[in-house]
Amino acid sequence: MLTLSLIGIGCGDPGQLTLAAIGAINAADLILIPRKGVAKSDLAELRRAICADVLTNAATRIAEFDLPVRDAGDADYRRGVDDWHDAIAATWSREIASHVGGAGRVALLIWGDPSLYDSSLRIARRLDPLPTIEVVPGVTSIQALCAAHALPLNDIGEPFLVTTGRRLREGGWPAGVDTVVVMLDGGTAFQALEPKGLQIWWGAYLGMPDEIMMSGELAEAGPRIVAAREAARERHGWIMDSYILKRRP
Known part of the structure; x- marks a missing residue:
């Protein structure tokens, strides 16, 4: 039987790994590490560092592979994402077949948590053959962001909404x-x-060591964030960020 473990590894701090994640890493026959190009080599390096720190099972193998790139020029966003996920699933299937065949435990280390704005579960269900899918939750970027700012996410008795930048830009402030x-x-x-x-x-x-945090009134802090974000992207070649907006009644 083939089992695929999607293991949440938090947002960059190896100290965010849970005991369940460490156990799942050591239970794997194979750990797949995706490479996302030179600009995002930090992400593969972090996964390598986690394995070096917590992997004690000498029988576990590690294999790296190049992740397909999404065609950002496709005017149909959902179709473009769908095609991209199909390509990733085909790559996962090929790597799994070449290393363990049709049986064994394969693990992928997922940034944050597989359940929150991550496509790993959707991709996993496109694999051929379809494995048994196991999810090990991790610290989400929302949890890490709130903790870093010592901020409670919701006001007393009030709801909150999690959305994407594209939806916020197109639809404005949610009702x-x-x-x-x-x-x-x-x-x-x-x-x-x-x-x-x-x-x-x-x-x-x-x-991560290069963590940047800013907060304040949007009218004042917004321009500072834009400048810091542009500088960080230029310096690293990539950026992974999130933010919380609150509207005063």
């Missing part, structure tokens, strides 16, 4: 909530909002 968590923002979607009455708590490279 019915005063707290919005924004992830997967390829730019700075908060610039499309009227800043009056809004506060922001922003973080990039959470849990």
Whole structure:
């Protein structure tokens, strides 16, 4: 029987690994580490470092592979993502077959948590043959961001919404909530909002040595965040950030 373990590894700090994650890493016959190009080599290096720190099972093998790149030029966003996920699934299937065949335990170390704005579960269900899928939860970027700012996410008795930068930019402030968590923002979607009455708590490279955090009134902090984000992306070649917006009643 083939089992695929999707193991949440937190947001960059190896100290965020749970005991369950460490156990799942050591139970694997094979750990697959995706490479996302030179610009994002830090992400593969972090996974290598985690394995070096916690992997004690000498029988566990590690294999690296190049991750397919999404065609950002496709005008149909969902179709483009679908095609990309199909390509990734085919790559996973090929790597698994070449290393363990049709039986064994294979692990992928997932940034954050596989359940939150991550496509690993959708991709895993496209594998051929379809494995038994096991999920080991991890610390999410939302948890890490709130902890870094010592911020409770929700106000007393109030809901919050988690959305993407694209949805915020296209749809504006969501109705019915005063707290919005924004992830997967390829730019700075908060610039499309009227800043009056809004506060922001922003973080990039959470849990990593290059962690950056800023907060304040959006009208004042927004321009600082835009400048810091551009400088960080230029320096590292990539950026992974998220932020929380709160609207004062």
